[in-house]
Amino acid sequence: MQKFNTLKSIPVYLPIVNIDTDMIIPKQFLKTIKRTGLGKNLFFEMRYDDQGKEIGDFILNQNPFNNSKILIAGKNFGCGSSREHAPWALLDFGITCVISSSFADIFYSNCFKNGILPIVLEEEKIKELSEYANRKEEISVDLNENKIVYGNNEIKFDVDKFKKKCLLEGLDDIALSLKKSEKIENFEKDLKNQKPWIFND
Amino acid sequence: MPNTLYDKIWNDHLVDLQDDGTALLFVDRHLVHEVTSPQAFEGLRNSNRKVRHPNLTLAVADHNVPTTDRSKGISDKESKIQVETLEANCKEFGIKLFGMNDKRQGIVHVTGPEQGFTQPGTVIVCGDSHTATHGAFGSLAFGIGTSEVEHVLATQTLVQKKAKNFRVNVNGKLPLGVTSKDVILQIIGKIGTAGGTGCVIEYAGDLIRSLSVEQRMTICNMTIEGGARAGLIAPDEKIFKYLKDRPMSPKDKDWDKAMEYWKNLKTDEGAKFDKEIDLQAEEILPMITWGTSPQDVITIDEKVPNPQNEKDEDRKNSLERSLNYMGLKPNMAAKDIKIDKVFIGSCTNGRIEDLREAAKILKDKKIAAHVHAMVVPGSGLVKEQAEQEGLDKIFVNSGFEWREPGCSMCLAMNADKLKPQERCASTSNRNFEGRQGRGGRTHLVSPGMAAAAAISGNLDDVRKYQN
Ligand code: SF4
Numbered sequence: 093m094q095k096f097n098t099l100k101s102i103p104v105y106l107p108i109v110n111i112d113t114d115m116i117i118p119k120q121f122l123k124t125i126k127r128t129g130l131g132k133n134l135f136f137e138m139r140y141d142d143q144g145k146e147i148g149d150f151i152l153n154q155n156p157f158n159n160s161k162i163l164i165a166g167k168n169f170g171c172g173s174s175r176e177h178a179p180w181a182l183l184d185f186g187i188t189c190v191i192s193s194s195f196a197d198i199f200y201s202n203c204f205k206n207g208i209l210p211i212v213l214e215e216e217k218i219k220e221l222s223e224y225a226n227r228k229e230e231i232s233v234d235l236n237e238n239k240i241v242y243g244n245n246e247i248k249f250d251v252d253k254f255k256k257k258c259l260l261e262g263l264d265d266i267a268l269s270l271k272k273s274e275k276i277e278n279f280e281k282d283l284k285n286q287k288p289w290i291f292n293d
Numbered sequence: 294m295p296n297t298l299y300d301k302i303w304n305d306h307l308v309d310l311q312d313d314g315t316a317l318l319f320v321d322r323h324l325v326h327e328v329t330s331p332q333a334f335e336g337l338r339n340s341n342r343k344v345r346h347p348n349l350t351l352a353v354a355d356h357n358v359p360t361t362d363r364s365k366g367i368s369d370k371e372s373k374i375q376v377e378t379l380e381a382n383c384k385e386f387g388i389k390l391f392g393m394n395d396k397r398q399g400i401v402h403v404t405g406p407e408q409g410f411t412q413p414g415t416v417i418v419c420g421d422s423h424t425a426t427h428g429a430f431g432s433l434a435f436g437i438g439t440s441e442v443e444h445v446l447a448t449q450t451l452v453q454k455k456a457k458n459f460r461v462n463v464n465g466k467l468p469l470g471v472t473s474k475d476v477i478l479q480i481i482g483k484i485g486t487a488g489g490t491g492c493v494i495e496y497a498g499d500l501i502r503s504l505s506v507e508q509r510m511t512i513c514n515m516t517i518e519g520g521a522r523a524g525l526i527a528p529d530e531k532i533f534k535y536l537k538d539r540p541m542s543p544k545d546k547d548w549d550k551a552m553e554y555w556k557n558l559k560t561d562e563g564a565k566f567d568k569e570i571d572l573q574a575e576e577i578l579p580m581i582t583w584g585t586s587p588q589d590v591i592t593i594d595e596k597v598p599n600p601q602n603e604k605d606e607d608r609k610n611s612l613e614r615s616l617n618y619m620g621l622k623p624n625m626a627a628k629d630i631k632i633d634k635v636f637i638g639s640c641t642n643g644r645i646e647d648l649r650e651a652a653k654i655l656k657d658k659k660i661a662a663h664v665h666a667m668v669v670p671g672s673g674l675v676k677e678q679a680e681q682e683g684l685d686k687i688f689v690n691s692g693f694e695w696r697e698p699g700c701s702m703c704l705a706m707n708a709d710k711l712k713p714q715e716r717c718a719s720t721s722n723r724n725f726e727g728r729q730g731r732g733g734r735t736h737l738v739s740p741g742m743a744a745a746a747a748i749s750g751n752l753d754d755v756r757k758y759q760n
Contacts, residue, residue: 109607109611110486110586110611112725114723114725114726114727114728115725115726115727118727118731119704119705119706120706122328122356122706123328123357123369123371123372123374123375123706124371125331125332125335125374125375125378126331126332126335127332137726137727137731166607167487168486168487168520171486171487171520172422172723172725173421173422173436174329174420174421174422174436174437174438175328175329175420175438175439176329176332176438176439176440179438194487194490196487196490196520197490197491197520197522198422198436198437198438198522201438201441202438202440205438205440205441206440252313252315252454253313254311254313254315265440265444265452266340266342266443266444266447266448268452269317269444269447269448269450269452270447270448272308272309272317275308275309275317276308276317276319276448276449276450279308279319280319280449283319287550287551287554288547288550289412289543289547289548289550289551290321290349290415291346291348291349
């Protein structure tokens with residue numbers, strides 16, 4: 093997994109609430125058996141018309157927002173399905189940080205597993221930051237220091253310590269859990285004694 | 294200290310707990326389907342890892358499979374590759390799979406319970422948000438992403454943080470024609486799609502206890518639409534009876550031992566909930582969704598909302614956007630909404646009782662001439678059962694198409710989909726933009742309401758057709 097440290101970019105602002113995973117990546121693109129290549133279909137229905145041509149009005153089709161690494165969006169971002177294609181599509185497009193006043197649970201945790209930092213801020217702060225998107229000014233995100241720097245201001249944000257460590261070091265969850273193999277084995281031994289029906293054998 | 298049912302299952306599955314609350318949870322049952330697993334298996338292969346417990350894993354292809362004649366195979370190239378990739382992966386890693394032509398094949402959340410793979414007190418995961426369905430058995434069941442699928446395959450555990458306890462009590466008796474689908478739509482309307490965020494919901498109260506196993510599944514299934522991680526109901530005799538002698542249920546001595554454990558799976562008197570709401574069943578009416586979020590519910594007697602009455606700017610815009618997408622006028626009566634299609638099926642309402650409920654309304658009636666309607670049973674076994682009961686004939690005689698099992702038009706990954714601006718009364722669980730096909734318009738309803746809409750040609754009150 094790609095490490096996340098600091099990030100500087102002109103943010104793109106999508107002032108829509110309840111952006112669901114079907115909007116992020118519609119299901120016709122879920123048939124892939126790969127993780128990459130989904131970026132061109134991110135927000136497909138809003139980005140392209142019926143003929144498959146880019147809709148110029150849509151913000152992600154406009155320069156410089158087509159190169160944004162930071163997405164600011166309305167509340168309840170990522171609701172809907174558990175599919176990881178949503179963060180894969182964001183990542184493939186180049187977005188590695190999403191800022192909203194709230195996220196759907198599964199999407200939130202899927203972000204961390206793919207090197208994307210989701211940041212929860214109050215609505216007011218979101219409005220303030222969105223001004224930078226409107227003015228096409230850069231903001232920067234510093235995960236080490238848990239802060240966003242914009243103009244002469246900064247905002248602190250919260251992030252789970254363990255998740256932060258994994259992002260900073262690009263750690264793979266599975267390797268970390270396998271370090272606890274002994275504990276897993278002991279658990280399984282007890283389970284076999286106490287609930288023999290679980291193993292079906 | 295008194296514990297909730299969720300607390301108990303959680304505690305019983307802790308492999309490890311870090312100081313910051315990050316837990317490693319043992320997973321008893323892992324369901325796998327073709328859409329969210331290929332990248333997970335690829336990950337295993339790339340890092341030379343094996344599946345830790347193939348026995349605790351069950352796979353089935355459901356999202357992409359055609360619901361018409363299966364003997365011709367899958368015509369869509371990408372769907373075909375995905376289904377074949379699942380077959381190859383299951384073979385390579387030694388996982389049991391119900392292939393497309395297996396009678397036991399079906400929607401993963403219908404198949405699991407049907408086989409007795411789903412059991413009380415277990416932790417069940419699947420790369421699919423509607424895994425919450427299995428909570429009806431008193432299991433902690435939730436959806437995971439593909440990275441987590443890989444994690445579970447490799448370690449049989451999952452990294453989790455504990456959620457909050459939320460209890461929804463429903464007491465009383467439901468009016469005639471009102472079903473558990475209306476109950477859950479009402480609940481979502483009340484708490485909103487983010488109302489359950491960060492929580493596990495336990496459904497309790499005498500109405501919930503009076504529901505059949507399948508009706509409970511409908512409620513737990515849509516818990517995710519209320520934003521919660523999982524929904525569960527304490528298991529009781531109905532659950533035990535349902536599970537007895539299912540192919541993968543515990544047998545003989547193991548059954549007795551399991552029963553001893555299962556009987557104690559309930560929330561202790563005095564256990565603390567972070568959140569609690571109460572509903573009175575008598576007040577629940579047949580519901581429909583009018584908009585593009587499952588919280589956009591009204592009763593069949595009501596009118597579509599008017600954005601002009603909203604003070605909150607965001608809310609107003611979102612109402613306008615939904616109405617516009619749905620092609621509806623403010624203040625329009627629900628019953629004036631004309632429909633083009635009807636879909637009965639999905640992991641919410643594709644089980645035998647759902648089909649019976651719809652068939653009861655459709656018996657000796659014809660659907661409106663302009664309506665195209667289909668039934669897609671939740672599994673091959675549901676289909677077989679329905680055919681034994683003659684339900685297929687009732688559907689076909691009324692003008693419905695009788696299809697092969699799968700997810701079908703619930704999410705339109707196979708050939709079954711709405712055309713732009715087509716309007717559908719659907720028994721599925723999501724009415725998001727484009728969910729049932731690009732530009733398609735979905736109204737979520739119960740199976741009985743779907744049948745009533747098919748007959749009338751517009752959204753209508755199922756109570757009108759009750760005998
Ligand atoms: S029926 Fe619909 S909601 Fe259920 S698993 Fe299939 S696609 Fe998902």
